[in-house]
Amino acid sequence: MLQAQSLILSASKSEQKTNFNHRSHMAIKKLTRANTLATCVALLCAQSSISVLAQEPVPDFEKLGTIKLEEMIVTSQKRQESLQDVPLSVSVIDGTKLNEAGIENLEDLSMYVPNIHFTETGISTQVRVRGIGTDNSQGFEQSVGTYVDDVYYSRAQLFRAPMFDLERVEILRGPQSILFGKNSVAGALNLTTAKPTDVFEGYFSLSHEFEHEQDEFNGVLSGPLSENFRARLAVRYYEEDGYTKNTFSNEDEPSTEEETIRLTLDWTPLEDLSFLLKFEQSEFNTKGRAFEITHDEPQEGRTTNFARTLTSLSQPALDSELNFERQADYPEFSNNNLSNITLTTKYDFNDYTLTLVTASVAFDYIDQCDCDFTASEVVHLELEEDYEQFSQEIRLISPSDNTFEWIAGVYYQDYEQEFDDRLNILGSNLLPSLAQVNPALASFVLLADTSLDRDFEQSSDTWAAFAKATWHVNDKFDVSLGGRFTREKKSASKVIDLFTPGTDEVINDPLLGFVYLSAFRAENEQATVSFFPGTVGQPILNGGYNVSGNRSESSFDPQLILEYHLNDETMLYGSYTTGFKAGGFDPRSNKVGAFASGTAPVNQVDEKEAFEFEDESSTAIEIGLKTSLADGRGEINIALYNMELDDIQISQFDGGVGFNVGNAKETRVSGAELDGRWLLSESVIANFSASWLDFEYEDFKNGNCYVGQVPNGVDTTGDGNLDTCDYTGKRGVYTPEFTLNLSLSYETNVYGDVDFFGFIDVQHVDGHNVHVNLDPLGEIDAYTMLNARASLEINNFSISLLGKNLLDEKIISYSANAPLSDSIFGTNTFYSLIRRPRTIALETKYVF
Numbered sequence: 132m133l134q135a136q137s138l139i140l141s142a143s144k145s146e147q148k149t150n151f152n153h154r155s156h157m158a159i160k161k162l163t164r165a166n167t168l169a170t171c172v173a174l175l176c177a178q179s180s181i182s183v184l185a186q187e188p189v190p191d192f193e194k195l196g197t198i199k200l201e202e203m204i205v206t207s208q209k210r211q212e213s214l215q216d217v218p219l220s221v222s223v224i225d226g227t228k229l230n231e232a233g234i235e236n237l238e239d240l241s242m243y244v245p246n247i248h249f250t251e252t253g254i255s256t257q258v259r260v261r262g263i264g265t266d267n268s269q270g271f272e273q274s275v276g277t278y279v280d281d282v283y284y285s286r287a288q289l290f291r292a293p294m295f296d297l298e299r300v301e302i303l304r305g306p307q308s309i310l311f312g313k314n315s316v317a318g319a320l321n322l323t324t325a326k327p328t329d330v331f332e333g334y335f336s337l338s339h340e341f342e343h344e345q346d347e348f349n350g351v352l353s354g355p356l357s358e359n360f361r362a363r364l365a366v367r368y369y370e371e372d373g374y375t376k377n378t379f380s381n382e383d384e385p386s387t388e389e390e391t392i393r394l395t396l397d398w399t400p401l402e403d404l405s406f407l408l409k410f411e412q413s414e415f416n417t418k419g420r421a422f423e424i425t426h427d428e429p430q431e432g433r434t435t436n437f438a439r440t441l442t443s444l445s446q447p448a449l450d451s452e453l454n455f456e457r458q459a460d461y462p463e464f465s466n467n468n469l470s471n472i473t474l475t476t477k478y479d480f481n482d483y484t485l486t487l488v489t490a491s492v493a494f495d496y497i498d499q500c501d502c503d504f505t506a507s508e509v510v511h512l513e514l515e516e517d518y519e520q521f522s523q524e525i526r527l528i529s530p531s532d533n534t535f536e537w538i539a540g541v542y543y544q545d546y547e548q549e550f551d552d553r554l555n556i557l558g559s560n561l562l563p564s565l566a567q568v569n570p571a572l573a574s575f576v577l578l579a580d581t582s583l584d585r586d587f588e589q590s591s592d593t594w595a596a597f598a599k600a601t602w603h604v605n606d607k608f609d610v611s612l613g614g615r616f617t618r619e620k621k622s623a624s625k626v627i628d629l630f631t632p633g634t635d636e637v638i639n640d641p642l643l644g645f646v647y648l649s650a651f652r653a654e655n656e657q658a659t660v661s662f663f664p665g666t667v668g669q670p671i672l673n674g675g676y677n678v679s680g681n682r683s684e685s686s687f688d689p690q691l692i693l694e695y696h697l698n699d700e701t702m703l704y705g706s707y708t709t710g711f712k713a714g715g716f717d718p719r720s721n722k723v724g725a726f727a728s729g730t731a732p733v734n735q736v737d738e739k740e741a742f743e744f745e746d747e748s749s750t751a752i753e754i755g756l757k758t759s760l761a762d763g764r765g766e767i768n769i770a771l772y773n774m775e776l777d778d779i780q781i782s783q784f785d786g787g788v789g790f791n792v793g794n795a796k797e798t799r800v801s802g803a804e805l806d807g808r809w810l811l812s813e814s815v816i817a818n819f820s821a822s823w824l825d826f827e828y829e830d831f832k833n834g835n836c837y838v839g840q841v842p843n844g845v846d847t848t849g850d851g852n853l854d855t856c857d858y859t860g861k862r863g864v865y866t867p868e869f870t871l872n873l874s875l876s877y878e879t880n881v882y883g884d885v886d887f888f889g890f891i892d893v894q895h896v897d898g899h900n901v902h903v904n905l906d907p908l909g910e911i912d913a914y915t916m917l918n919a920r921a922s923l924e925i926n927n928f929s930i931s932l933l934g935k936n937l938l939d940e941k942i943i944s945y946s947a948n949a950p951l952s953d954s955i956f957g958t959n960t961f962y963s964l965i966r967r968p969r970t971i972a973l974e975t976k977y978v979f
Contacts, residue, residue, distance in 0.1 A: 199763035200810050207301050207321065208599075209310055209538055210531060215757050218611070218694050218704035220304035220770050220804070222247075226297050226325060230336075231920055232892065233933050233972065235347075235369070237290050237320070242894050242916055244302050245804060245822040245872055247318075248865045250901075250944040251964060255287035257945075260304050260318035261774065261800050262826040262866040263749070266782035266903070268792050269516060269550045270589065270623075270718045274747065274780075276307065276315035279322045280409065282473050282490040283313045283544065286518055289494060292413050292469050293389050296351055296365040298323040305751045305772060306710030308688035309599050309613040313544065316710035316749045316776070324409065327361035327397040328353045338933075338974035343383070345371035345972065361397040374967055375421045379447060379458045379506040384419025391415075403479040411471040418464050422504050423457035424449060425943065426908060426961035430953070431839055437505075437949065437958040444561065444568065447506035453941055455965060461501035461511045469494045482530035492520045502788070502950055504962040508560045510788060510950045513553045520546040539598040547590050550718050554583040554651070554788055555632045562650065565955075572955075574646045581638060582630040583647055583655065583788075587718035589623040599690070611692040617685060623716035624679035625742065627655040650955065652787040653721035676721075678742045686711035686748070701758040707751070712780070714746040719782075721789035744792045749776045767807035774800040783835035784903050786953040795831035795858070800824070818874040826866040834858040837906035838948060838959040861905060867897035867913075885925050892918040902961070903947040909961070914940045931974045939969040 203214040207221045214223065222244045224234070234240060237258060238249040248259040255267050258275045265273045265287065277284040284290070294300075300322050307315040331354030338347045346369070353363040368390055373383035391413040399405045427436045427449070438449035450456055469492075476487040495517045503509035526540030556562060556578045563579040565572045599613030629638040629647065644658030654676045690708040697703065755770035778794035785791050806820030832844040836856040844855030876890040894916045902909020917938050922931035945964040952960035 198810050198813060200759075200766060200808060205299075205301060207303055209526070209528060210536075215759065215766065215768075216702065218692050218702070218706060218755070220753065220755070220772075222302040222304075223299055225299045229294065229297055229300065231890070231922075231931075231933075232918065233338075233935065234294065236294055240300065240302070242892060242918060243872065243874075245806065245820040245870050246304065246802070246824060247302060249290075250865070251291075252945045252947075256290035257287065257865075258290065258320070259865050260302070261772070261802065262824055262863055263317035263774070263776065263779070263798075263800060264865070265780065267790055268717065268719060268780075268782040269548075269587070270715050270744075270792065271780060271782070272314045272712060272715070274314065274316040274712055275318045275320060276311055276313055277320045277322070278311060279471070280324055280473055280475065281488045281524065282471070282492060283522060284492065285314070285520065285546065286494070288467070288496060288516065288518070289469065289492070291415060291467060293367060293369065293391050293415060294322070295349055295367045295391065296325045296393065298325045305706075305753055305774070306688070306708045306749050308708065308710045309597055309615050309690050310538065313542070313593065313595070313617075314712040316712045316747060317774075324393065324395065325351070325353075325363065325365070326407070327363040327395055329355060329361065331355070332979065334976060334978040336974060336976040338972050340371070340970050340972040342968075342970055343371050343374045345369070345970070359399045363393075363395040363397075365391075365393045365395075367391045373419060373421070374455060375419075375423060375965070376456045377419060377459055378450065378456050379460055382419060384457070384459075384463075385417040385421055386419060387415070387417045389413070389415040405477045407475040407477075409471065409473045409475075411469075413469040414467065415469075416464065416466045418462075419459070420457075420463055420500070422962050422964055423453070423455070424451045424504055424949065424960060425453050425946065425963040425965075426959070427451035428959050430957050430959055433957045435958075437952050437956055437960040440956050440958070441505060441507050444507075444564070446561065449505050451960075453943070453963075453965065455968065457504065458506035459501040459504065460506045460508060461499070463499055463501050465496060465498045467494065467496040484528045486524075486526050486528070488522075488524040490520075490522050492522075494518050504949055508557065509562065511555045511557075512788070513555065514551070516548070516550045518546065518548050520544065534603050535600060536603075537598065537600040540596070542593075542595040542597070544593045545591060548588065550587045550589075552585050552719070553630070556581050557632060562955075574642075575650065577640075577643050577646050578650065580632060581643065582632045583651065583653055584628050584630050585625065585719065585721075586628070587623065587625045587716075589621065589716060589718075591619065591621045593617065593619040593713075607696045609692075609694040611690070611694075613690040614687060616687045617711060617713075618683075619685070619713040620681070620683045621713065621715055622679070622681045623718075623742075625676070625716070625718060626678075627653060627676040627721065629655055629657050650787075651721060651789075651951070652785055652954065653789065680716060680742050682714060682716075682743065684713055684746055686746070700760070701756065703754075703756055705752075705754045708753075710749040710751070712747045714744050714780075716742055717744060717792040719790040720792060721785065721787060722791065744780055745778045745794045747776065747778045747780050747794065749774055751775075761809075765807060765809040767805070769803070769805050771803045772801065776800065781831075781834070784947045785835060786838070786948055786950075788950050791835060793833055795828055795834075797830035798827070798863070799829050800826050814879050815875065815877050818872075820872045822870045824866055824868060824870075826862045828858045828861050828863065831858040831861075835904050837902070837904040838953045858905065862900065864900050864903065864905060867899040869895075869897045871895040881923070885923060887921070887923055889921045890919065901943055901946050901963075903945075906946075906948075906959075906961075908959070909946045911943050914942050916940060916942075927978045929976045929978075931976070932971065933974060934969070934971045936967065936969045940966075941968070942966040
């Protein structure tokens with residue numbers, strides 16, 4: 132309810148234009164640059180409100196007669212609304228800020244949005260909002276739903292797609308089950324790509340980073356092809372040498388090459404009818420990885436760590452210092468392809484809007500990993516995945532500005548998935564040679580020239596119906612009520628077999644099967660002979676691994692929102708929302724009963740039940756305040772929230788070569804957030820935010836134990852011994868208590884047609900645990916990130932210097948135990964992903 136002009140970020144075609152003519156472009160920048168980013172300085176009330184990191188325009192001071200913030204219009208509720216009027220916790224970053232801050236992927240966003248975390252792991256990209264997210268598993272959908280042009284991206288692999296030529300990114304916190312729906316238990320990311328324009332325009336940009344030889348090219352052409360037909364072509368190419376040195380191969384890693392092309396066609400055959408068709412194809416490939424060994428010590432009662440053990444076996448030296456150096460002997464790569472075809476049809480009639488979104492999304496990748504993270508031949512993995520998804524959404528929106536407003540729709544989605552990973556042990560592998568130095572491992576000689584293969588297939592069908600209505604009781608009080616019914620069916624199968632490397636020839640050798648069971652904790656089809664009769668206390672060692680299952684589940688999720696406007700500048704709101712994410716099947720566990728919580732012997736565990744994990748759900752209560760201060764020069768938003776989550780889906784490393792999936796029974800997350808922006812002068816604007824997060828597992832007794840931890844959870848094998856660990860009362864991974872952000876931007880005319888623009892962005896993050904099994908040694912210290920940019924703009928040309936992580940912080944973003952370091956070598960050894968060190972890039976850009 133600010134009394135100011137409106138900047139429409141997503142509205143009619145005329146409002147979607149971005150005029151790249153020099154003088155119009157400079158005018159837009161003067162309106163846009165003033166709000167560079169959010170993030171602040173005070174701890175209090177953190178996590179929910181609306182952090183506008185989008186560069187928000189500074190108004191025409193001569194017309195207004197005073198300095199005021201420009202009103203922001205967003206579409207996070209599928210309607211055009213002032214950001215200050217949205218009774219949700221939303222952060223927005225517009226396309227200008229994305230470009231100027233060099234935000235190239237989802238991980239870069241965490242620098243600018245409070246209480247959100249992104250990190251790449253060995254096999255996925257994880258996204259968390261308010262501490263809630265999804266772990267490593269190709270069987271998981273995401274607890275934080277990601278939507279690109281209203282199309283749901285269900286798989287973590289899709290998060291690795293490059294981000295470019297975007298109109299904006301909206302981050303919604305808390306369950307978004309009504310309008311976004313599919314699996315948005317913790318929040319949603321809503322990405323909107325730039326659309327074709329009514330006038331011919333475009334730009335070309337080229338940047339070079341000096342330390343790691345990063346080169347990036349972006350090009351855009353947009354404009355009309357006829358009176359009612361427009362097109363936009365966007366291309367991106369990126370390459371870099373890598374920021375970690377592999378001292379074994381003397382190569383910088385990971386070397387990266389990314390290519391993306393997007394063609395968007397906009398046809399308006401009638402004034403009230405439009406078709407928007409988007410084709411997108413991406414290839415993003417890497418060689419090597421950024422993982423290194425960062426911790427290496429012997430287990431209690433032993434004297435030799437992993438490095439000394441390898442040296443004693445005449446293996447290459449292992450470096451466990453945090454120094455951006457690693458060792459790997461096996462050629463590593465990741466080759467990824469992504470395609471997206473989306474057709475959006477809109478028809479306006481009698482002030483109603485009917486929208487149909489039809490989409491086909493597919494990806495495939497091949498990964499080869501030296502997953503022992505040493506220069507010795509121990510664990511070499513090959514991973515392949517193919518995924519195809521089709522979705523259709525139909526929604527109808529009522530006219531705005533009536534006493535009653537509503538939106539209703541239906542949604543359908545299906546997908547097919549194939550995932551296969553294979554552990555290859557060639558004749559030169561270290562494991563068979565261990566038989567010569569350790570009589571207890573004599574059977575390892577059988578491992579030479581064999582492979583362990585996990586073959587997983589899954590399919591799913593989902594449909595949903597949703598509606599939301601708002602009653603404007605009077606000019607101060609609004610009531611919104613919504614609901615979504617979802618029905619989902621899944622079927623999956625999985626088999627673990629032994630093969631001859633490089634072939635499809637199955638090795639039917641029960642003894643070899645039991646060697647794999649002993650060495651890798653991997654049940655398999657070949658190990659089907661019992662060493663015991665199966666009586667209580669003497670469970671069958673293994674019954675093979677060939678399982679399949681079907682699931683069918685449904686959920687109804689309601690939402691209630693109350694809004695009260697104290698005056699034109701201040702709004703209070705409260706909301707009650709639930710969220711739901713369906714259960715599924717575990718593709719990477721090597722043990723049929725890995726997460727069985729009963730006391731039955733393994734041979735009595737229902738294989739299909741153990742193969743599955745259950746649905747997760749959330750219930751959130753949030754209250755907030757949004758207000759404008761100092762005659763429109765400032766805004767402050769406060770939000771408090773509490774979330775209760777049941778059966779969070781958890782994936783934890785088993786110490787061998789597998790990940791076990793199950794559910795944490797009860798979890799509580801609460802917190803607060805303060806954020807805002809302030810126009811300090813005609814040339815300077817500040818954005819700030821602070822978040823506080825309290826996270827606790829209230830009932831989670833079947834967690835994987837970290838190395839050296841004494842089991843105190845449950846007995847999953849029926850042998851009378853506890854073999855899991857109780858995580859009840861602990862904080863989860865990636866849950867810093869406090870996060871503070873501050874951004875200052877400055878713009879001025881230097882002389883004539885020469886303008887200067889600069890910003891400084893600072894983020895401080897509290898210490899938190901980054902180890903997948905919550906090993907206390909995985910706790911990292913608090914850190915501070917500093918980014919900055921300085922630009923000179925002359926007519927249609929600009930040159931900029933951009934620095935990231937200018938304090939050169941060494942930040943571990945992910946840690947886990949090196950495979951087999953615990954089970955075979957008797958050590959507690961971490962491999963970790965280190966975030967990129969300081970980078971300084973020079974960018975040139977030409978706009979027309």
